[in-house]
Amino acid sequence: MPGSRIRPLSGAVSILLLLLTLSTAACSALAPSQRSSWKLTDPPPLDPQNQPLNSPVPQTAPQSRETQRVNPQTIPQRQPTAPQPQEDLFAVPESLNRNQPPQPRDLPDQVMPRPQLRAPDIQSRSKPESLPKQPSGPMMTAPATAGPLEMTVDVIPKRQLGSGATFYLIIKNTSDRSVRNVLLECEFDAALMFPGRREKKIGQRLGTLQPGESKEISLTLYSDILGSHCCRFRALADGDELVWKSVCVEYEKKQLDLSVIGPSSRSIGSRAEYIVKLSNVANIDLNNIQVAISYDSALIPREASIGSTREPDQLTWSLDTIRSGEGVQLQVEFECEVAAEHACMRVNVTSPELPNEQVSACLKVTPAQGVLDVQVRDTKDPIARGEETVYEVSIENRGLQPARDIVLQAKIPRMFRVVSVEAHQGNQKLNLRPEVNQDILRVSPVRELPADAFLRYTILVKAIGSGDGEFNVTITGADAEKLETQVTEITTVNR
Structure with missing residues (x-):
């Protein structure tokens, strides 16, 4: 009968569909993990992805894009900057135009000096000895004969708009006699800005x-104008x-935004802990991001976002592609074991498609x-x-001796609402009584904390x-001079 042949055929079709479904699931299981970069407008929740750095042995292969999903279990704060030495810096009067309107001040007011002068790691080096093709300022006259001083100037030749171009100079006396009253002058194009100043010619004794x-x-x-901008140095x-030397930097359209949040003191x-944020602000994908x-040796790395490779004195990540409109967050946590006036960490981002970015x-x-x-x-952060x-x-x-009448007062960040407060x-x-007035949290006093004892608040x-x-915490006690302490902590909340 006709129906007797239909049933076996239906069974065969069902088996084939089942096999196809299983094979599809198997292929999905073997496929690379989903991208975990977050869109700038709507990132997914960020789960803890930090790994301990107890062993210095680097990983043999880079991890997947899970490197950008981070959430450490300890301390972040804000990005500090050390001021650029200016105690001997002065404007050269001949170049000061008092009718010039103030320059834009939306760039950083302070610039960190290079902790140790070393030539930047650049594939295509700039050529300090060459003159700019179209200098905007007056030309300097080359000395007729070789003088007793030598000057070398080094700079990364390409920067993004808004990024700092740092010129590293070495002035050396190559003669067998002293050279007195040495003055270094620097004149730069109108498109370049020195934060906090509007003059275009400065000097340092x-x-x-x-x-x-x-x-x-x-x-x-700094510059926010596209094109090649030049800086001319001379020693007198x-x-x-x-x-004298003249060096130019090519400023290109900004494609990658780079920032870092870290503590100012510990x-x-x-x-x-530091949070490094990278955002693709271009209209194209950015590839091969390293x-x-x-x-510095005063900082001992203890945790980092997964995917890191540990090398001598540095941690590295291979981020592959960051799509247009997406961002990446990396974190690293250091232990502070010794006193240091300036313990610094430096972030360097490279890609064949971008100028080197540093912060x-x-x-x-x-x-x-x-x-x-x-x-x-x-x-939990971010x-x-x-x-x-x-x-x-x-x-x-x-x-x-026992510490008496200890009071906790905290300024709560504007993006948070206090849910509960406990003390142990x-x-x-x-049994303490917390009070929140606008953004200020105050907890009723702890009458006594014995010597060597611990008190812990969870907010x-x-x-x-x-x-x-x-998050700014102030701890005070009955003896305010000995007991008052302030500590700050920064937390990142993504949209």
């Missing part, structure tokens, strides 16, 4: 250079020009001050709007907005 002595100077200029002694024994974070952050590491040792951390995180404030009484002394939960907050917010 170098004093006397002994035979064989050299001095190192760095100068960082007693008014006579001895040597105490010995605490940890400092990120390297180097750091730095430094912190001051000091011994714990006063009787109370106060540490602050956020347990988070998405609508999520919760906990600020943990730990207090240790390092004195020989050892394993005992304390649960919910993100109701987005941005980078600073």
